[in-house]
Amino acid sequence: MLCTYNGERFLKAQINSLLQQTWRNIEIVISDDCSVDGTKQILEQYQNDPRFRITYQSENIGAIQNFEFAANQAKGGYLAFCDQDDIWLPEKMEKLYNAIGNSWLVYSDSILIDEEGQSLQKNLSQLRKMGDVTDTRGFIFSNVVWGHAMLVKKELITHALPIPTGVPHDIWFAVKAVALTGIRYLNEPLTLYRQHSKTVTTTIAQKATTRPHEKRYKDFEEKLYWIGLLKNNETAHKNFYHQLYALFSQKAKGIFVWPLFFFLVKNQSLIFQFTNKTYLSRLIEIRKLSRGEKK
Numbered sequence: 478m479l480c481t482y483n484g485e486r487f488l489k490a491q492i493n494s495l496l497q498q499t500w501r502n503i504e505i506v507i508s509d510d511c512s513v514d515g516t517k518q519i520l521e522q523y524q525n526d527p528r529f530r531i532t533y534q535s536e537n538i539g540a541i542q543n544f545e546f547a548a549n550q551a552k553g554g555y556l557a558f559c560d561q562d563d564i565w566l567p568e569k570m571e572k573l574y575n576a577i578g579n580s581w582l583v584y585s586d587s588i589l590i591d592e593e594g595q596s597l598q599k600n601l602s603q604l605r606k607m608g609d610v611t612d613t614r615g616f617i618f619s620n621v622v623w624g625h626a627m628l629v630k631k632e633l634i635t636h637a638l639p640i641p642t643g644v645p646h647d648i649w650f651a652v653k654a655v656a657l658t659g660i661r662y663l664n665e666p667l668t669l670y671r672q673h674s675k676t677v678t679t680t681i682a683q684k685a686t687t688r689p690h691e692k693r694y695k696d697f698e699e700k701l702y703w704i705g706l707l708k709n710n711e712t713a714h715k716n717f718y719h720q721l722y723a724l725f726s727q728k729a730k731g732i733f734v735w736p737l738f739f740f741l742v743k744n745q746s747l748i749f750q751f752t753n754k755t756y757l758s759r760l761i762e763i764r765k766l767s768r769g770e771k772k
Contacts, residue, residue: 484561485515500570569667573628582654615750622651731771738767
């Protein structure tokens, strides 16, 4: 499943990698969100190929709605999401299908490449602690599952749609899958994950800079909104999320929230389960997370 928008530069390489999959029983669902570059002309080259189902939106509906539309068009029992600028390795679909087991989601490692397709000599597994996941709490402030690297069973679509406003689809699908069945990890890079100036998700950490006051408060509101979604959608750790939401809300008073600090320290191994932070780095991060924010 592929959602496109002004992706002419890298699109053909991605589509060719889909056609080279060793898994032959494949349906390629593409929804274009009113591209104004040469994307439509590229897609028209595949219009008569029976493996493709291509839709051109009549107006720009945004990434989330376009993704939901495309997901609902898929007829198969399994869905794999791809970005318009990555490259799949030939055995990706076959290997993920063989690894998913009883879970509703499986994901794999990826090789980072630059704009020209050259390896950055890093895998995602060098930046995050990857593995099977059975606890949603690692997703509170971090992520380990990217959409381009996952395969999901169609059943998950029913439980995950609609996607909440402002939430990336991959993180939402991962959280829902963890809560329902747990998710599996295949320790093998199966995607070339392109990093460039227009990449939606920042993967390689950028050098820290001082954020304006307004930006800090907006970040606080977004985190609180996300914690609220987890609180309302996750039953296995209901008390944990209720406590965290109540404590995190106190940051709006503009003062350091010591109860939040101690709560995060106590649960640091769960909250930072996807990161490679040292104990000292965790404490520094927790101190920042406990700092008050005022409008």
